[in-house]
Amino acid sequence: MKGNPAQPLCGFSNAVVQILRLHGVQDFQAYDVLQDADLRQGIKNYSNWPTIPQVYLNGEFVGGCDILLQMHQNGDLVEELKKLGIRSALLDAEKDQDKK
Numbered sequence: 125m126k127g128n129p130a131q132p133l134c135g136f137s138n139a140v141v142q143i144l145r146l147h148g149v150q151d152f153q154a155y156d157v158l159q160d161a162d163l164r165q166g167i168k169n170y171s172n173w174p175t176i177p178q179v180y181l182n183g184e185f186v187g188g189c190d191i192l193l194q195m196h197q198n199g200d201l202v203e204e205l206k207k208l209g210i211r212s213a214l215l216d217a218e219k220d221q222d223k224k
């Protein structure tokens with residue numbers, strides 16, 4: 125990402141952090157490419173993806189901001205987190221709403 129989770133330095137990087145937080149995922153590793161030019165270029169070569177942010181789940185490249193947003197909207201992110209043993213906080217939020 126650009127910046128860090130506490131202080132994202134680009135709206136796209138901010139968006140991925142916010143989406144992960146919505147799902148209750150707090151303790152992800154983040155690396156600031158603005159602090160490391162080799163990382164900034166190297167990660168693009170590694171994933172064959174031209175932009176930052178880049179999201180990896182269990183080391184597997186998922187995509188950037190647009191893809192994570194899409195996965196958030198279509199439910200895929202909940203499923204992918206489930207595969208990692210993470211229960212999305214959004215599921216509980218929905219349940220709480222049902223009760224009301």
Ligand SMILES: N[C@@H](CCC(=O)N[C@@H](CS)C(=O)NCC(=O)O)C(=O)O
Pocket residue numbers: 126134136164174175176177187188189190191
């Ligand atoms: N549509 C992209 C938005 C991200 C993007 O366009 N990033 C640009 C501007 S922050 C980028 O990384 N450019 C190359 C660079 O800054 O090294 C996505 O889905 O992630």
Ligand code: FES
Pocket residue numbers: 126133134135136
């Ligand atoms: S830093 Fe300008 S769009 Fe990301």
